[in-house]
Amino acid sequence: MSEVHQVKAASVEVVNRAGVHARPAAALVKAAGRFRSEIHVEKDGLRVNAKSIMGVLMLAAEQGSTLRFTAVGPDAEEALATLTELVRRGFEEE
Amino acid sequence: MSIVRDGFGVSEGIVEGTIHLLNWGVPEVAHSRVEEGQVEEEVGRFQQAVEETRADLERLRSQASERLGALEGRIFDPQLLMLEDAEVVDRTIEYIRENRLTAAQAFEWRILELQAQWNRTFNPMVLDRLNDLEDLHVRLLHRILGLPDPLTPPTPDAPAILVAHNLTPSMVVQFDTGLIRGIATDRGTRTSHWVILVRSLGIPAVVGLDTITQLARQGQEAILDGRIGRIILEPDQQDRRIFRGRVLQLKEWEEEVRRLATLEPVTKDGQPIALRANLDLPSEAGAARDHGAQGVGLLRTEFLVVGRKTLPDEEEQYREYRAVAETFPTYAVVVRTFDLGGDKFPMFLHMPPEENPFLGWRAIRVCLDEPELFRPQLRALLRATAHGDVRIMLPMVNNVDEVLQVRAMLKEEEDRLSEQGIPFNSGYKLGLLIETPAAALDAVALARHADFFSIGTNDLVQYTLAVDRTNSRLAGLYNPFHPAVLRLIHQVARVARAAGIEVSVCGEVAANPLGAFLFLGLDIHSLSVAWPALGEIKKVIRELRVEDARKAVARALAAGSAQEVVDCLVEGIGNSLDLSAFAGRWNLRLPPRPR
Known part of the structure; x- marks a missing residue:
């Protein structure tokens, strides 16, 4: 029997100058892939699978834009904390 | 042979x-389906190609990390993740199974879909990543089709001349x-x-x-x-x-040129020539000055926008223009406003493909339609006038109205700067790049609204002769010495003189000794050439006499063909210059030297 999990959500602003370009997108997808939860990320009404590089690149999140993460699953809280922290730290690019 | x-x-x-x-490119994929029984074989082929490509990319990543640092190595991460992405892998496998496609065909379909999806966003950040997708497309298809690695590096035993599409x-x-x-x-x-x-x-x-x-x-x-x-x-x-x-010869020549950098560009009979540099990048200004440039006759500004994701802001532009102005404190720096379109596209402007891009939405036409692009440039230029003789030059102007529109915009920006207490020099000059037959023939009207003319011969030749200068098949027809071109330049020079405004030439042909001689003969006393050519053209100028040039040009103006024009010029130069040093350049066929 599968557990029932609630949808958790968290928003974060993109702070690094170049935005979520190729390398940060890759970092984000890698980080999301380490969690068992289903994770989505949304920007301006476009919602994509955070574990898909094709999806995350499509967001084209620029500096100053807001990303909203939603997660469902056993490690949802932890996933949200890790991902928002990664974005907040500017993907450790600068 | x-x-x-x-x-x-x-x-x-x-x-x-x-x-x-380098056979970098998308290989041809034949359209074919497979029998029901072969479907799983194709799936296997695809999965194996994915694994092989992953190994290739991981090898590249570690090489790049070693050579350039860990951060650079990570430029391969997106492609590696695409190889794990269900959007790419699972969907391709789905296509193989559902449509009985070959692995190559299914993957191609999927990539085309993704490309279309990304293209539809019109977002420069997304479009920029199409490179990564293409990179993967090429690599993986090569693996599926069992073709050799498209990027085999040269080996150390053979010094290589790399040949590639791009x-x-x-x-x-x-x-x-x-x-x-x-x-x-x-x-x-x-x-x-x-x-x-x-x-x-x-x-x-x-x-x-x-x-x-x-x-x-x-x-x-x-x-x-x-x-x-x-x-x-x-x-x-x-x-x-x-x-x-x-x-x-080049070695000797370079030594000579270094010696010449310090000498004045004066003709043998004493006519001083303003010899300026054409720059693609502001960072070339120092080298141009060291080569003896007396200012900049053409600072191209496309470097600020082409290949960039965002509009360049006023502050950044101001810094760049100012740096060049400060490199030449006593000379003019002529800045050409954005010359986009044709073959130069910024990523942040959506420029629809055109049937005839060189006759299309380009240069001043783009600037006037895109104030968000143009106004910050005008403001940055105005602010730069506080630091030197910075002049503004508009590309591809055909109509007086276009100049008037820019003048009005400049006036508004000047007022704004004054209100904000930001310094600029209101005595700056606004000039026109004359590069169409229309502008040359209508120079009288344009001269009333311009502070100077600069003749852009590269485009003027292309538009006058209706010869695309990027088409190598037509290279033989692209001839700056065509009598029609000569007459147009003659007309522009005469009008400018009558109007009392400066006229200069900033095309490639100014760096050609025959071209320089021709312009001397048309009483054009300001030339601008690519900075590496400065020393050479100065040497040429110092050997020539304006008087000889005037006589030769008078005869050339009556010539019936480009070859006759060239003959007149060669004869006029006579023994004052050894033209054999230039043979083979600019596709120029020199006639035997006159005895």
């Missing part, structure tokens, strides 16, 4: 080497540049990012050769001349002799 092809020399130097062909900066960093003697490509421009990279690495390069990837064969001997923009495949004895002679 040797094969000679001319393109654009974008990075100096002459080298001999062996052709190393390159990217990441391809350049991928190679051990110590093994590459020269580069020749079908596409590319002086301002392509990889070209700038290659120039800074000091590797000679010729671009715009159109079909060199089809002509050249792996392992073929070749000579590449980045100075005149030429490649010779399978050079014969005579080619090699000329090559070695040119290397020697």
Whole structure:
């Protein structure tokens, strides 16, 4: 029997100058892939699978834009904390 | 028999080497389906290709990390993740199973879909990543089809002349540049990012050769001349002799040019000539000054926008223009406003493909339609006038109305700057690049609204003769000495003189001794050339006499063909200059020297 999990959500602003370009997108997808939860990320009404590089690149999140993460699953809280922290730290690019 | 092809020399130097062909490109995929029983075999083929490509990319990543640092190594991460992405992998497998497609065809379908999806966003950040997708497309298809690695690097035992359709900066960093003697490509421009990279690495390069990837064969001997923009495949004895002679001649010439940098550009009979530099990048200003440039006759500004994701802001532009102005505190710096369109597209402007881009939405037409792009540039330029004789030049103007619109915009920006207490020099000059027959023929009207003219011969020749200058098949027809071109330039020079405004020439032909002589004869006393050519053209000017030039041009104006024009000029120069040093350049056929 599968557990029932609630949808958790968290928003974060993109702070690094170049935005979520190729390398940060890759970092984000890698980080999301380490969690068992289903994770989505949304920007301006476009919602994509955070574990898909094709999806995350499509967001084209620029500096100053807001990303909203939603997660469902056993490690949802932890996933949200890790991902928002990664974005907040500017993907450790600068 | 040797094969000679001319393109654009974008990075100096002459080298001999062996052709190393890069077959970077999407291979042809035949349309075919498979039998029901073979479907799983195709799935397996695809999965194996994915694994092989992953291994290739991981190898590249570790090479790049070693050579350039961990951060650079990570440029391969997106492609690696795409190989794990269900959007790419699972969907391809679905297509194989549901439609009984071959692995190659299914993958191609999926990539085309993704490309279309990304293209529809019109978002520059997304469009920029199409490179990564193409990179994966090419690599994985090669693996599926069992083709050799499209990017086999040259080996250390054969100094390579790299031949490719086009390159990217990441391809350049991928190679051990110590093994590459020269580069020749079908596409590319002086301002392509990889070209700038290659120039800074000091590797000679010729671009715009159109079909060199089809002509050249792996392992073929070749000579590449980045100075005149030429490649010779399978050079014969005579080619090699000329090559070695040119290397020697160039060495002597360069020494002479260094000596000349300090001398004044004055004709033999005492006419001073303002000799300025054409710059692609502000960072070239120092080198231009050291080569003896008396200011900048053409500062191109496309570097600020081409290949960029966002609009360049006013502050950044101001800093760049100001830096160039401060390099030449006592001379004019003529800045051409954005000359976009044609073959130059910024990523943040959506420019729909056109049937005739050179007759399309370009240059001043783009600027006037895109105030968000144009106004910050005008403001930055106005602010730069506080730091030197910064002049504003508008490209491809045909109508007085276009000048008036810009004047009105400038007035508004001046008022705003005054209100904000930001300094600028209100006495700055606004000039026009004369590069269409319409502008030349209507110069009288335009002169009333312009502070100076600069004749852009590259486009003027193209538009007058209806010859696309990027089409190598028409290279023989692209002739700046055509009598029609001569008459137009004559007309512009006469009008400018009558109107009391300065007229200069800033096209390639100004760096040609026959061109320089021609302009002297038309009483054009200001020339602007690519900065590496400054010393050479100064040497030429110091050997020539305006009086001879006037007489020769008077005869040339009555000539019936380009060859007759050239003959008149060669005869006029007579023994004052050894023209044999220039043979083979600018596709110019020199007649035998007059006795």
